[in-house]
Amino acid sequence: MTDTTTPSQLIQGRTGAWEIVMGLEIHAQVASKAKLFSGAAVGFGAGPNEQVSLVDAGFPGMLPVLNKFCVEQAVRTGLGLNARINKRSQFDRKNYFYPDLPTGYQISQLYHPIVGEGVVEVEAEDGSFFNVGIERLHLEQDAGKLIHDLSPTESYVDLNRAGTALMEIVSRPDIRSPEEAVAYVKKIRTILIYLGTCDGDMEKGNLRADVNVSVCREGQYEKFKATGDFSHLGTRCEIKNVNSFRFISQAINYEARRQIEILEDGGKIDQETRLYDPTAGETRSMRSKEEAMDYRYFPDPDLLPLELEQAWIDEIKANLPELPDEKRRRLMSQYGLSQYDAGVLVAERGKADLFERLLKEREERDPKLVANTVTQFVSTYANAVGQEITSDGVFRLTFPRVDEYVLLVERGVVSSRTAKELQEAMADSDDSPAKIVVDRGLQQVTDTGAIEKAVDEIIAANPDKAAAVAEKPQAIGWFVGQVMKATGGKANPAAVNDILKAKLGL
Amino acid sequence: MAIDAATVRRVAHLARIKTPEDRLEPLAAELNGILAWIEQLNEVDVDGVEPMTSNVHQPMRLRDDVVTDGGKVGDVLSNAPKSADGFFVVPKVVE
Amino acid sequence: MSDLTRLTLKAALDGLKAKSFSSEEITRGFVANIDAANPRLNAYVVQTTDKALDMARAADARIAKGEGGPLEGAPLGIKDLFCTDGVQTTAGSNMLRGFVPPYESTVTANLWRDGAVMLGKLNMDEFAMGSSNETSAFGPVVNPWKSSASNADLTPGGSSGGSASAVAGDLCLAATASDTGGSIRQPAAFTGTVGVKPTYGRASRFGMVAFASSLDQAGPITKTVEDAAILLRSMCSFDPKDSTSLDIETPDWTQSLGKGVKGLRIGVPKEYVVDGMPAEIQALWDQGVQWLKAAGAEIVEISLPHTKYALPAYYIIAPAEASSNLARYDGMRFGHRATDAKSLTDLYETSRAEGFGKEVQRRLTIGAYVLSAGFYDAYYVRALKVRRRIAMDFDAVWDRVDAILTPSTPSAAFALGDKQIDPLQMYLNDIFTVTANLAGLPGISVPAGVDKGGLPLGLQVIGKALDEATVFQVADVLEQSAGFVAKPEKWW
Ligand SMILES: [Mg+2]
Numbered sequence A: 001m002t003d004t005t006t007p008s009q010l011i012q013g014r015t016g017a018w019e020i021v022m023g024l025e026i027h028a029q030v031a032s033k034a035k036l037f038s039g040a041a042v043g044f045g046a047g048p049n050e051q052v053s054l055v056d057a058g059f060p061g062m063l064p065v066l067n068k069f070c071v072e073q074a075v076r077t078g079l080g081l082n083a084r085i086n087k088r089s090q091f092d093r094k095n096y097f098y099p100d101l102p103t104g105y106q107i108s109q110l111y112h113p114i115v116g117e118g119v120v121e122v123e124a125e126d127g128s129f130f131n132v133g134i135e136r137l138h139l140e141q142d143a144g145k146l147i148h149d150l151s152p153t154e155s156y157v158d159l160n161r162a163g164t165a166l167m168e169i170v171s172r173p174d175i176r177s178p179e180e181a182v183a184y185v186k187k188i189r190t191i192l193i194y195l196g197t198c199d200g201d202m203e204k205g206n207l208r209a210d211v212n213v214s215v216c217r218e219g220q221y222e223k224f225k226a227t228g229d230f231s232h233l234g235t236r237c238e239i240k241n242v243n244s245f246r247f248i249s250q251a252i253n254y255e256a257r258r259q260i261e262i263l264e265d266g267g268k269i270d271q272e273t274r275l276y277d278p279t280a281g282e283t284r285s286m287r288s289k290e291e292a293m294d295y296r297y298f299p300d301p302d303l304l305p306l307e308l309e310q311a312w313i314d315e316i317k318a319n320l321p322e323l324p325d326e327k328r329r330r331l332m333s334q335y336g337l338s339q340y341d342a343g344v345l346v347a348e349r350g351k352a353d354l355f356e357r358l359l360k361e362r363e364e365r366d367p368k369l370v371a372n373t374v375t376q377f378v379s380t381y382a383n384a385v386g387q388e389i390t391s392d393g394v395f396r397l398t399f400p401r402v403d404e405y406v407l408l409v410e411r412g413v414v415s416s417r418t419a420k421e422l423q424e425a426m427a428d429s430d431d432s433p434a435k436i437v438v439d440r441g442l443q444q445v446t447d448t449g450a451i452e453k454a455v456d457e458i459i460a461a462n463p464d465k466a467a468a469v470a471e472k473p474q475a476i477g478w479f480v481g482q483v484m485k486a487t488g489g490k491a492n493p494a495a496v497n498d499i500l501k502a503k504l505g506l
Numbered sequence B: 001m002a003i004d005a006a007t008v009r010r011v012a013h014l015a016r017i018k019t020p021e022d023r024l025e026p027l028a029a030e031l032n033g034i035l036a037w038i039e040q041l042n043e044v045d046v047d048g049v050e051p052m053t054s055n056v057h058q059p060m061r062l063r064d065d066v067v068t069d070g071g072k073v074g075d076v077l078s079n080a081p082k083s084a085d086g087f088f089v090v091p092k093v094v095e
Numbered sequence C: 001m002s003d004l005t006r007l008t009l010k011a012a013l014d015g016l017k018a019k020s021f022s023s024e025e026i027t028r029g030f031v032a033n034i035d036a037a038n039p040r041l042n043a044y045v046v047q048t049t050d051k052a053l054d055m056a057r058a059a060d061a062r063i064a065k066g067e068g069g070p071l072e073g074a075p076l077g078i079k080d081l082f083c084t085d086g087v088q089t090t091a092g093s094n095m096l097r098g099f100v101p102p103y104e105s106t107v108t109a110n111l112w113r114d115g116a117v118m119l120g121k122l123n124m125d126e127f128a129m130g131s132s133n134e135t136s137a138f139g140p141v142v143n144p145w146k147s148s149a150s151n152a153d154l155t156p157g158g159s160s161g162g163s164a165s166a167v168a169g170d171l172c173l174a175a176t177a178s179d180t181g182g183s184i185r186q187p188a189a190f191t192g193t194v195g196v197k198p199t200y201g202r203a204s205r206f207g208m209v210a211f212a213s214s215l216d217q218a219g220p221i222t223k224t225v226e227d228a229a230i231l232l233r234s235m236c237s238f239d240p241k242d243s244t245s246l247d248i249e250t251p252d253w254t255q256s257l258g259k260g261v262k263g264l265r266i267g268v269p270k271e272y273v274v275d276g277m278p279a280e281i282q283a284l285w286d287q288g289v290q291w292l293k294a295a296g297a298e299i300v301e302i303s304l305p306h307t308k309y310a311l312p313a314y315y316i317i318a319p320a321e322a323s324s325n326l327a328r329y330d331g332m333r334f335g336h337r338a339t340d341a342k343s344l345t346d347l348y349e350t351s352r353a354e355g356f357g358k359e360v361q362r363r364l365t366i367g368a369y370v371l372s373a374g375f376y377d378a379y380y381v382r383a384l385k386v387r388r389r390i391a392m393d394f395d396a397v398w399d400r401v402d403a404i405l406t407p408s409t410p411s412a413a414f415a416l417g418d419k420q421i422d423p424l425q426m427y428l429n430d431i432f433t434v435t436a437n438l439a440g441l442p443g444i445s446v447p448a449g450v451d452k453g454g455l456p457l458g459l460q461v462i463g464k465a466l467d468e469a470t471v472f473q474v475a476d477v478l479e480q481s482a483g484f485v486a487k488p489e490k491w492w
């Protein structure tokens, strides 16, 4: 592993250099049909309070009953994070008052979470890897939603989201830059999607991050790592619910600079919860100091300890899909892909799936060509139409059409230049690639008769140049260009070269 | 661990119960009486004793992931002090 | 007509089945009794007369067809802690005044399934926090019993005071109740009735307004041990909606009656002799020991060394759980909302200060305190450890005894207003009953005698977890031996 304390991550202040230290809490909504403790549906887009049971609304005498599927997803995720599964865990109540929290407490797991320590390997932008320690993963309920813009004097409460199962994944303070934070969240998101335990949809809030940011003087983090003593680190502020990669990076940058400014002015950081305001591009305090939270956690007496059988855990483990790290290593060794190409393919499971399906479809395919097709042609298109790639392709670029495209390139039917045109045409039409090639005359000319005819004409028209080639063989390039021009770029360059050499006596 | 008026104020706020200033001292006295009586628990040797949170000695039952509830906005809002358009209505919340 | 209301549940069920009288007749009898008595006894907070008569007529129709469940046609009173679909449920609190649940508690649903008739909702201490029914937002319940020494209104005990008073005063055949620290057994003892708290997990807590979830348990208050066996069986069930509900069969406990106690070993714990216990209570206890001995039981002196710590542990655990359970009463989705709050925080604080009474506020404050940062381990976790010590005390004697005999309460019913000044004095009412809640054990209170003022006194039998059968067996012998037939003189 590379050393994460590199000088490039230092922030220069007026009074010297600072380091950023971060731990993240990622809230991932479990992809379940029903809620964690009630039979109401989980979903998006229902009318207000339609997906609410009286349990979710906290009515008197209502009791929680745990959803087995959610437990299974937490175990799956724990296994995917290389983490310890705690065979005995327990649910605690986190007590606080807020209108989106119907019972006045959130059922969560503080003292005995379902998943303990683990570790995640993350690839940095420069291709190096760094490890982020996972402290725990626990199950908890989501809160409802407050709507502020329906009335100037009142807030509206929709409890559809209340009680939805969340997995909270808590990292160790191992993250050292905004870029690392983003790479870490992307990696967790990828793992969750591979596992199928969370859809990772950040726009819908199904994956969101709380970022704990602190700054310390250069060298202090090393001391913390050596001793485990948190006093070497600065006071941290928690930025709540950041729900896009861009905002994560912006929020951290702002917050680190804010803290450094305060410290350099001789001030001190208050441990507090802050909110990132993307419009203003700043973080601001959510709760004043007097409101300092005292959550009075205690074991939920409506529930019993959760006990898992080893056989069940083993069964879940045996059925885990191949995870991104494994897949990346395999793509590299099995297909000879570069770390970069393999990394791009596994970052979105659908890309890797499409890549492998294309390779399996036909024998003796060039993995590099297929990888490029997926990471460039198909990916660019997917971004443009805003859809995700799956093994079936994406929107117009269905698997059969992409397969046919690769085939046309492989067989030399299209040249690299006409391939570009074919790609553009495929994006605008549902015609088969072969039909597009014919309709638009994009096929490469390999008919030697046609090429010979063009070569003869050009040599005849330029006798002086033909003579000069004998002494200056690199001048053949000019003739190649002329032939390609004459054939509208469709001639097979290799054939053109061969014929020119023969005719010019090289 | 004697409770003073400031502690009562803090705890009453945690419990979200409005407590007039002139009630703080009497409440502190009352709570101190109860807590002094509770202090006798310190006589008990609890070394190595697991805290007992429940009398039930069976593992927790789990339910299947099936939608069996919801779709009852009428019931959900039936006792609301104020509601509109399917929402509960509460005083403006400033975040 | 009013004679019917003096019947036991068992006798009434037999009479209904034999069509000696109809459910409508006996229901009308109770309605008349309630109309006459409630202005003085204040046992009912809601009367559901129309509903009762509808249910009675439906029961009569089933009986006429030779159908009907084990409680067919029996008019019962329901503690206002149980949510009843379409009928106001308040748990004795202003916080829930006007609250109408759109759902039914499992316990009451079981009763209607078995054919019972609902007369109305019974008064109780607010959120079941109290031992005298004086914390109710609807005013105290009055005990039908009066001491020969004074005309003062007496407490029926609490928190199931309305249930106990209604059964003792013939305002229902039997009643549901709930017991968190003694709230079934203490009022039963104070009113000359029988009260059973089953093993924790026997009765579903679904739809029962929670006080302290790990301790709350529903049970019946009835006129006889047999009635208690009948009603408890209907109340109990495995309920998938309650994660702490036990997935076990509910036995027919009437089978335990008449078996005698020959060969049973009855434990008498020395720690239940407490300072300042009236001589009459000790005498009653001794009497109970003699009855059981005479019936062939072996009396074993036992020690439950941590008994004295049960109440202080309870007064940490119950308020802690309550402080969280009652956080949902915030004026947002149901219940009382203050009208002139200046901010959201003010709305919370004012609504709760207005909605909750003094004792509830006191306990919520204690509960928040013992869970708060810095005190959690010293108070709450320690109390949970002491709780285990208490449970271990019981575990240690079960190989030597089959059941335990104690007094139910340290005194007979006291006058309303007597113990309101000092909360600790009030808390001591539960000194003999609270251990069974902490350990989750079944307990029964059986009327066994009277004090010098002619007021009823109860004996308690505690059994092993799930061994209600032995508890009923012993209680039956105590009931037979005591021959307790006294009824309060009707003064209302
Ligand atoms: Mg968090």
Ligand SMILES: [Zn+2]
Residues within 6 Å of the ligand: A027, A140, A168
């Ligand atoms: Zn969380």
